[in-house]
Amino acid sequence: MDIGQSLGEIALFKGLPDDQLSDLASIALIKRYHRLSTIFSEGEPGSGFYVLLAGRVKIFKLSPDGKEQILHIFGPGEPFGEVPVFEGRSFPAHAETLENSTAVYFPRTEFVSLIKRNPSLALNMLAVLSRRLRTFTVLVDNLSLKEVPGRLAAHLLYLSQHNQGTENVELDISKGQLASLLGTIPETLSRILSRLSKQGYIESDGRHIRILDRTALEELAEGIRRL
Amino acid sequence: MDIGQSLGEIALFKGLPDDQLSDLASIALIKRYHRLSTIFSEGEPGSGFYVLLAGRVKIFKLSPDGKEQILHIFGPGEPFGEVPVFEGRSFPAHAETLENSTAVYFPRTEFVSLIKRNPSLALNMLAVLSRRLRTFTVLVDNLSLKEVPGRLAAHLLYLSQHNQGTENVELDISKGQLASLLGTIPETLSRILSRLSKQGYIESDGRHIRILDRTALEELAEGIRRL
């Protein structure tokens, strides 16, 4: 595989001249992981960051008694683990694969010196971090200001959006993981899905969900309507 | 006032040569705000960002029924409102002064072109955003995985830390605002402060709090101990 080639298709590296791409490729390391393996853990010193090529990775926090809060789920093309690269300290959360995955790893010092020589790489990275800050504000808003039905409604609408706005939505993670992403537990998620069905807002069959009353979901997500 | 001079003391601009500082000063605009005035609102297009020179600013989200969740409280030297600069879209949250405040405003396009010419400015900004990402992971962890006593304990320890680890801590915001920062309401905060006092963990008198049992607070914050 030509690494330089595939790097060019990654949003973070958009607009870079070919020689820079091959510079990148020359410092990159390919890493492969089995499903459910740890990529890094919170508190570890980070000496580089990753860009996912294939598979899926979750970034999450853990409470002492084992409850998990997922911060992000990343797919191909998305970078993760950058915080320690620019801030110097350790990883602020855990990273684990959801599927067999392949990532490129960029060592910190080499990458920083590349960034110094390439302003548009720096700006791309600034855009990535800014986007991530925005998603965090949404997550905080959900956790603190919405209740679980609202979070779930928002998530279903989000999935629908990313499927060309279709009414048919396929959950791409287990219900247990979805619960952890929404800041709740499987039991609660299960109950609320069935309440949404009883209300006629959705039709639910395993991982497949059909949106029947989009407006109702929107109002739930906005916090205007209560379930 | 020599703007260039004061800019040099801001962490974001550390290590910049004098001519770059005066470039910065030349695109900067000084803005003054009264206490409790809106600097920007969520959803507004952002055409630049701010660095606070004096006063205090809160960044917050609002629910439809008016409940507020504070994301950050910034003091002198701290930049805010950068997300739209690099990501292009609108402000992800509201910004309002807590006191009479002065800020420098940097218009987006001019600032970006400066960053293009100065890698260390870019790296400083990457460090700022990375640090902010870390604080968000902490906030999410608190909101989702800790209960209110734990969040409060963590906050008291944080305040103690930033006062050379003294046992005497002064709340620098109103209890109402503290509640909003901790993701709760004043009534609950009040009750929990008094429970902490009854337990002998703290002594509380208005805005002054004395830490009596640091270990207990640490264990509360860790989620090991329950109140």
Add this chain to the structure above:
DNA sequence: GGGATGAATTGACTTGGGTCAATTCAGATG
């Protein structure tokens, strides 16, 4: 096909923390 294993669902119960309302307290102002 038939266990076996983990995921998901359902029920009964508990509880943290929110709502609403009533005081009390404290700082600002005339």
Add this chain to the structure above:
DNA sequence: CATCTGAATTGACCCAAGTCAATTCATCCC
């Protein structure tokens, strides 16, 4: 000094969502 106004506290009550336990369901593999 008296009063006013918003902040903070306290009490009674309620409810969303968590815990614990028991099934049920689905998938995989022999």
